[in-house]
Amino acid sequence: MLQRLKQDFHLAMLTLVGLIVLVCVTPFAIYRYFDGSYLIAIVDGILVVSTSSAVAYAWYTKQTKGAGFFVACLFCAGFVLVATGLGPAGLFWIFPFIVFIFFLVPPLRALLLLLLVLVSMLTITGFFPELIFADRFQMISFIVTSAVTSFFSYVFAYRTLLQRRLLEQMAAVDALTGAANRRQLDHALQFAARHLPAKQPNPAALLLLDLDHFKLINDTEGHQAGDLILIELVTLLEQHTRPADQVFRFGGEEFVVLLEGVTAEEARSVADKLRQLIADNLSSTERKVTASVGVASLLVDENWEQWLSRADMALYQAKSQGRNCVVMAAGSDTPAAANEVEVTVPYSS
Numbered sequence: 001m002l003q004r005l006k007q008d009f010h011l012a013m014l015t016l017v018g019l020i021v022l023v024c025v026t027p028f029a030i031y032r033y034f035d036g037s038y039l040i041a042i043v044d045g046i047l048v049v050s051t052s053s054a055v056a057y058a059w060y061t062k063q064t065k066g067a068g069f070f071v072a073c074l075f076c077a078g079f080v081l082v083a084t085g086l087g088p089a090g091l092f093w094i095f096p097f098i099v100f101i102f103f104l105v106p107p108l109r110a111l112l113l114l115l116l117v118l119v120s121m122l123t124i125t126g127f128f129p130e131l132i133f134a135d136r137f138q139m140i141s142f143i144v145t146s147a148v149t150s151f152f153s154y155v156f157a158y159r160t161l162l163q164r165r166l167l168e169q170m171a172a173v174d175a176l177t178g179a180a181n182r183r184q185l186d187h188a189l190q191f192a193a194r195h196l197p198a199k200q201p202n203p204a205a206l207l208l209l210d211l212d213h214f215k216l217i218n219d220t221e222g223h224q225a226g227d228l229i230l231i232e233l234v235t236l237l238e239q240h241t242r243p244a245d246q247v248f249r250f251g252g253e254e255f256v257v258l259l260e261g262v263t264a265e266e267a268r269s270v271a272d273k274l275r276q277l278i279a280d281n282l283s284s285t286e287r288k289v290t291a292s293v294g295v296a297s298l299l300v301d302e303n304w305e306q307w308l309s310r311a312d313m314a315l316y317q318a319k320s321q322g323r324n325c326v327v328m329a330a331g332s333d334t335p336a337a338a339n340e341v342e343v344t345v346p347y348s349s
């Protein structure tokens with residue numbers, strides 16, 4: 001549970017707002033009921049029950065955005081009703097309400113909802129001049145203070161959104177090559193191993209690709225030359241795979257290409273196409289660059305670590321067999337039967 005709250009910002013915010021509403025609004029609902037303000041008590045009660053239901057819905061379905069928007073709209077309607085029922089005494093609720101809204105929906109949407117609230121209140125005031133505001137001065141003070149609070153909340157929420165997006169990108173992408181990073185790879189392999197076998201007979205294959213004698217380029221031509229090769233390699237891999245295929249930097253000069261819905265034979269053919277493309281197109285100023293590839297199709301009942309480890313063993317064999325070749329991991333030809341026959345397909349350089 002804590003793990004989900006840590007990973008899902010929207011769910012954490014929605015839960016927080018739900019808890020605050022439960023703890024802060026419930027006593028008011030009870031007080032209003034005994035005070036005889038039945039309309040306000042009902043509005044408060046609806047707010048508590050609906051917010052709690054929306055939080056439960058978000059936990060159950062993982063649809064946090066829809067639930068957040070629902071709660072935000074509910075708050076808007078609730079606030080207008082509270083202000084109408086309580087008059088000037090209810091106006092102070094606008095300030096926590098403004099902050100809540102920015103926690104629940106994206107900044108621009110929150111600003112538009114707040115504008116809608118303000119327009120609704122002014123329209124009601126047009127018809128019933130003393131229902132919400134005591135006098136014109138109070139109305140102007142309310143408009144100015146709530147507009148200033150909304151504006152600064154918007155700026156803060158927008159800045160936070162940009163920073164969160166940047167952090168998410170930094171946590172997911174390799175800074176040098178722009179490929180998805182090791183963290184993303186672990187998630188993608190876990191997901192594939194857990195969910196794809198139930199969906200299709202040939203769930204997925206991974207190609208573990210390692211540049212040959214890469215250290216030589218670094219040592220003789222410098223680290224920058226090596227960096228350029230890595231960047232070009234990722235471009236090449238991304239250009240020559242399907243949009244649905246994913247390219248990850250595993251670490252150093254090792255990369256993974258994850259192919260969904262392919263047979264072992266198709267995976268082997270993609271691996272050899274990529275190996276050939278690298279040999280034909282990638283070079284530093286002094287030497288041609290080649291790569292060795294280990295290929296493993298996901299087997300039934302195999303976890304992602306075992307899958308990756310088979311690809312790693314196949315890559316190790318490709319290196320031992322002279323490099324610039326593709327080796328199929330044990331069992332990869334029979335993903336449904338998990339048979340342990342090893343098939344190796346070396347290519348000469």
Ligand SMILES: Nc1nc2c(ncn2[C@@H]2O[C@H](COP(=O)(O)OP(=O)(O)OP(=O)(O)O)[C@@H](O)[C@H]2O)c(=O)[nH]1
Pocket residue numbers: 176210211212213214215216218222223224225226227230251252253319323
């Ligand atoms: N330029 C550059 N080099 C890197 C980066 N990450 C790892 N390396 C280098 O990659 C090299 C890997 O060397 P080795 O593990 O010996 O592998 P290799 O020379 O490719 O030899 P084989 O894999 O056995 O063919 C090391 O020199 C690392 O410094 C990087 O981001 N940029």
